[in-house]
Amino acid sequence: MALVLSFFSFSQSATALTDEQKLISEVWRIVNRTYLDDSFNHQNWASVRQKILEKPLQNQQATYAAIQTMLKSLDDPFTRFLDPEQYRSLQVNTSGxxxxxxxxxxxxxxxxxxxxxxxxxxxxxxxxxxxxxxxxxxxxxxxxxxxxxxxxxxxxxxxxxxxxxxxxxxxxxxxxxxxxxxxxxELNPVIAQLHKTEQGKSVGYLRLTQFNANAPMELAHAINSLEKKGADSYILDLRNNPGGLLQAGVEIARLWLPEGTIVYTVNRQGIQGSFEAFGSALTNDPLVILVNQGTASASEILAGALQDNGRATLVGETTFGKGLIQSLFELSDGSGLAVTIAKYETPQHHDINKIGIKPDKVVSSEPLTRDQVATKDDAQYQAALLLLQQQNVVVGAA
The missing domain is CATH 2.30.42.10 (PDZ domain)
Known part of the structure; x- marks a missing residue:
């Protein structure tokens, strides 16, 4: 998922409430203030809280179950409660x-x-x-x-x-x-190799497996290393990359894009924010991005940014289609709450949620073993190599 890490605390002034009721009210207020759909799935959100608070809450587990029931009424699988163990696990996952x-x-x-x-x-x-x-x-x-x-x-x-x-x-x-x-x-998110083609070209192959906190720095190191080794074009493999941190996706787009809009975010008021590229890219060499049905969320933000800005050509299959952004809130008892706070649009204002991004060149692929990826058995990779060869010929003719 495209995830924004946020840490908020909320005070509870209603001293008459029990600790269990206070936690429910804390969750309710966060959703009430930040949730993308201001109709709350076409229901009276205040009434939902009232009904939950009217029921007896004997212990922590009963409270957690009540919170889950309250959130389930939103019919949004991405807005969810995490008990303390689940919350710590998610933090560890995004840390690598x-x-x-x-x-x-x-x-x-x-x-x-x-x-x-x-x-x-x-x-x-x-x-x-x-x-x-x-x-x-x-x-x-x-x-x-x-x-x-x-x-x-x-x-x-x-x-x-x-x-x-x-x-x-x-x-x-x-x-x-x-x-x-x-x-x-191992969640080292970057695999980097220099591949030599039959035509004598040096292609930097980069496979990015997820957008965790380490990804931007690791990918920057990989690009710099491949540049020193003489790479004259690149293939960025985002196949089966389910996403991760929104900020990681934005920072990685800036490695490739010298200027331009990376992504728009739209909240429930319809207010658009944007993330921009600025400064200089690490390389201006030709770039092809490999995508498939497992390319999701922050991966789609990156692919859409580079496609819409004309920086990269996409090859493969239509992506997963997750265009929603969640923020992670830490609650007073050490549990957590993931809330859908916004949707995103590509630089050309495409809303890809449940639709996905269609590649410039559609190439289907049979399932590959790990050893077959980026080899002669990989049809999508071979199509990317051919496309880079054609681009290099055009550039050379100019």
Whole structure:
């Protein structure tokens, strides 16, 4: 997701409220003040709070369940409550460390089903052949229809070396049971290589797997290193990149774009903010970006920015289509709240939510093993190389 990290505290003046009621009121006020849809899913938001507060709240778990019920009425899978453990886990994830099976997941807003956005490169999930858009039917025999997004993620996490069993549903195929051994997953977000073509060109291949806090600095180092090695063009691979921090996406766009709008953000008042590129890019060499159905959120912000500004050509398949931005709020008891606060539009004001970004050159691809990515077996990568060769010929003829 495109995530903005925010930390707010709210005081509670109503001393008559219990601690449990205060936490519910805290959540209600954050949503009331920041949520993108000011109709709150066409309901009286104050009435929702009143009904929740009228019910007895015996303990913390009952309070958390009441908050989840309140948020569920918004019918927005991205606005969700995180208990203290889930909140800490999300903070760790965006910081660049993870232990688990290596799946980025989301609830499909239309079907409500738990979907795979993308497996993390080198993870147990990727090695088992799990693909973007696969649906997770059960986790350890528990139907995911009964689980929130964070409950599902929590059930897939566990001690290093332990086993979790999933049932996976894929379009046009029978359901499949998969056993995954949990492991510590490296979240170094950048893979950088210098590839030599048959025509003697030096292509800098950069694969970005997610937009965590380390991504802008790591990618800048990789570009500088490839420039010193003589790269004369670039392929940026955003396939199966589920996104991450909005600010990371903006900073990475500035590495490639000397000037221009990167993204517009639109809040519930319709007020548009924007992030701009300024200064100088690290390289002006030709750039092709690889995208597919697993390219989502902050990845789409980056791809859309460079496509709309004419800085890059997109090759592959239509992207995932997540154009909403969440902000993360820390609550008074150490739990957290993710709230959809805005939507984003590309520099040419395209709203891609549930639509995605169509590449300039559509190239479909069969599932690849990790060793096949960016090789002769990778049709999308080969199409990018051909496009760069054609661009270089045109430039040379000028």
């Amino acid at each position: 460390e993870l232990t688990g099976v290596g799946l980025q997941i989301a609830l499909n807003p239309e079907t409500g089903k738990l979907e795979v956005v993308a497996p993390i490169a080198g993870s147990p999930a990727e090695k088992a052949g799990i693909q973007p858009r696969d649906r997770i039917v059960t986790i350890e025999g528990i139907s995911t229809e009964k689980l929130t997004l964070d409950e599902a993620a929590a059930r897939m996490r566990g001690p290093n070396g332990s086993i979790v069993t999933l049932v996976i549903e894929r379009e046009g195929a029978p359901n499949r049971e998969i056993q995954l051994t949990r492991s510590r997953i």
